[in-house]
Amino acid sequence: MDRENINRKQIQWFPGHMARARRILGENLKLVDIVLEIVDARIPFSSRNPEIDRILGQKPRILLGNKRDLSDPNQNGFWKNYYAGKGIRMHYTDCRSGAGVKEVLSAIRETMDEKFKRFAGAGRRPPVIRAMAVGIPNVGKSSLINRIVGRGAAGTGDRPGITRNKQWLRIREDIHLLDTPGLLWPKFEDERCAYRLAATGAIKNDVLDVQDIALFLLRYITEQYPGLMEEKYGFSTEKMADPADILFACGRRRGCLAKGGAVDLLRAANLVLDDFQSGKLGRITLDGPELLNPAEQ
Incomplete structure (x- = not known):
């Protein structure tokens, strides 16, 4: 790899199922109260799809750095503080051991606390919180969802993009979760971002x-x-x-x-x-x- 030319090449690709995933994400955004944006803790900046950020807009979200057992603890702290400064709440999880999952459920309730207070003040029963899980392929999204739900509810695999269809899952009586297919963006302006994604397995080895x-x-x-x-x-x-x-x-x-x-x-x-x-x-x-x-x- 020529280091001098590392920024000159634009990697372009957009498989058909990615276009479909983008459409599904946009269509279902209006159905949910909060978004769980799942990223790879080893690349918590590079694995954030700017397309997802644009589509979500101001929708409440929680950023989940998954695979924390593989990431540098010192960098975990840096990125959590960085996103806190941006007004984004971040938690780290490990889909293999289940570490951090309880904190995710608490964070969902705390983030939606104002909605609960409004209904309680009006003497009405609080509604079900509808959450949506989003992220790029192969960040362990389906495995993490299995941990959150507490059973093998979402199909998982090692190949990027295995989750295809919309799935509503009941986490508990008052929280339901919508899973969505992994979504990558059409092209990488910075080749180094593509290499980070490839190194962690987020994109297939036949792309690079x-x-x-x-x-x-x-x-x-x-x-x-x-x-x-x-x-x-x-x-x-x-x-x-x-x-x-x-x-x-x-x-x-x-x-x-x-x-x-x-x-x-x-x-x-x-x-x-x-x-x-x-x-x-x-x-x-x-x-x-x-x-x-x-x-x-």
Whole structure:
């Protein structure tokens, strides 16, 4: 990957089911009181779809940073404070263990408290809160919904975009949740955003070259988490300026060898990505303060 040209290329794609997801989101917005916007805690800035932000407008929302078990705790605090400054309430969740789910239910009730007070003041029974879950593909939205609902209610899978149809789910008597398909935006103005999404598995590996994704990831890790590669793979990157050399060393160290002993770089790239996505490399966040304007940092 040519670092000099990293901003010059616009990645454009928009599968048919994404256009349908955008239409569904707009149609159902008027049916709900509050939105749960689910993002990947490792990329809490890059995994926010600007299309979703535009469609939701001023609708009350709670931002959920899912997969918190894989993200850097220090960065979790930074982004929670950042969004609080924007007037957006943020909570972190782990769809695998269920951590943070109880806080989500409390946050929904607290956010809608004014509506309950209005009905109570008029002597009327409070209405059911209707919430809608939105987000890009493969941020663990369906798995998190299963945790919130407390049963296997939403179909889940490892491939981006598996949730297709509208689903109303009863969280409890007074809270119902509408699930919606994952929605990506038509094109990425900044190629680095696309690489972050690809590294976490939010977009398929056939959109970008797998080796380029791994090189992007390795460069970021060596710059932001120095010493991590030595800790996890057993070699120092101190004298390796080129991430291609690091990928080569990873492949050799982990036995990704083709016939004749040559390093299989494609296999090595997939191994690095798998190790990152599964958490074997530790808790890493790919979005940092450097993404923001200086005044926002």
